[in-house]
Amino acid sequence: MGSRSQENHETKKEEPDPTLEEIAEMPPRQRKYETRKKERKVVRRIVLIVVATLAVLGTILGVTFYNFVQGALQPRDAEDSQLVQVNIPSGSSNKEIGDILENDNVIVSGLVFNYWTKFNNVDGFQSGYYQMSPDMTLDEISTLLQAGGTAEPQAIADAKIVIPEGNDIASIADIIETSTEGAITADDFLAVMNDDAYFQKVLALYPQMLTSASEAEGVRYRLEGYLFPATYDYYADTTTAEGLADQMVAAMYETLSPYFESIQNQGYTVQQFLTLASLVEREGVTAEDRANIAQVFINRINAGMALQSDISILYALGVHKEVVTYDDLEVDSPYNLYTNTGYGPGPFDSPGLASIEATLNPTANDYYYFVADVDTGDVYFAETYEEHQQLVEEYVNN
Template sequence: MKFIRYIKNNTIGGILLKYITGIAVLFIMAVIIGFHYPSGQTDNANNKQIVIEIKSGMQTAQIAALLKDKDVIDHDFYFRLLAKIKGLDKQLKVGSYILQKDMSDSAVMELLIKGPTLNTIKVTIPEGYTVEKIADVLSKDNIVDRNEFLRLAKSYTPYEYMKNNDPNVKYKVEGYLFPDTYEFLINSSPKQIMDIMLNEFNKKYDEELRKRAKDKNLSAHELVVLASLVEAEARYENDRPIIAQVFFNRLKINMPLQSDTTIQYAMKERKEELMIKDTKIDSPYNTYMHYGLPPGAVGNPGMASIKAVLYPQNNDYLYFVADSTGHNHYSRTYQEHLRIIDSIK
């Protein structure tokens, strides 16, 4: 004891003691980690595969927390400590990995250092794309089989608010496949793709938006239908809330919505410009012939159009028409509407 007190009181000895103590602590922790988490993967032959995405900029602590959250590892602290001891915390590579539940820390770290194990592709789904256009994009990149995707799209409703008994709805998922940039696995199943996009919608459609929809007496279905119309009609941001209110104004006085976008959706082939005869096609989506909302959405709207419906700009317009640049002009009467059409030709 006298010897240890002497070392502590001696400057060089004190430094040496701290150094030895630090090494001892690290060694003990390493032994503990090595004992609990031996090198190599645990026996996971019957475990379900778990897809993990390590994104650019993620720190070791965030990666460890993600792995813990997905039940890949038991303790994020030990994973971080092991990475620190081995000096590997800067070598974990960005990408998508197939992992399993309850793997050893060493096995996981080995995979993350080697790099991504999945063949993925980044895809951008623009706002307003229909289910069929999304299927075209995904099948073109060999991500999914187009026909299988469309078959599932007709009936898939994993969230309660998506359920709709109208037999005229073309695709039940239309309006809920949130447009964004995704990283999909090559040869994914249609359900896997839809789940990713529908989960994103569910995340964006948060408590604040749900409360606002309830305050406006709008179901989720009515919201996405209206938002899809706004998305298709508005090219510029400032037009969205104005057009949304125009649709509300028409619905309030039981006036047909008369949206060309619903005709385009009902037609087999889209046209640059509709003719009078096109507005008379026999379809439940024809909002010239039928009052109220169409049976379903006519595309998948982005958040700007969804918010435009929830927070429309107060006005008393009943008509609008776009000029050659895509800017809309608004009017309160049909006569005024006709004059505007003549003036922008």
């Protein structure tokens, strides 16, 4: 009996749906049943088609939106350096600023700009007139907006010279040459930096800031660390290498002026303070890490320990590279803070405001060592050398 049932099951075929003509000839009750059955099948097919279509459209829209956001995070036109004047009214929100930048064809999307500032905790934008170009990155635009604009519209500059935080004088000279398309060469700017008559001029203007720099021995450039990282206007007819240097030194003085008393009260000369801030600038990324790293350096100074920052080795060598070797640590230079205790001759780069404030307001801790994960950039701190070695083994050597 079991095999016969299986045979019946296997040979049973689904009967085809009746045609509309066949349904029309059926008795009313059966006709109504078959009609509803047919309608349900049609509905199911329509639903399946709609769902499949929506899934395809959703995928297409998702990819399209992702590509749009990725594009909006890049400069609007990397080849267009033509400056436009942008007016940011007082009290403008980040969303309103984004809309203004989009309408002035500086960025791709005001909406993406607004969310980018939220995700990156970027704020402190100021009102005023700005000169921007479509080849500027969101970081460069934000830095410009944080620095503040002018009260009145200015003549359109021929170029913007963007000096990011953490650049030394040699790198700044290269940036100037590139930004001015060679009109002001790196050698032109370095000549100003090496000109003692120029240093004496700015020393007379800003003695409170530059006296300790004038007394430092063994420095490569007396103004290393004193050129504030910001965005500067370049006018082909009037801007000179010395004029740019004037602006940068003046900007650093304006930035440091509110802190001179605190710097003195904490027992630093300005030269020593900017040296620490320049190390903090290059060693830390987040505000939390910078404040902890600043305290580590202070702890080591107070304990009479060498600061042992790789940044000092790279500066002493005059190179930029990812890995510092044991042979590099033996470089004969007053800037080598592995073999020399104390602060060394002076700063190693130009620190930004965030690093200046972190150095003034470090986070109290008992750490003497720190190491950064080579993959994630996360910084790990230790009180003892043994703990530090374990962290190095875990996050660097492995």
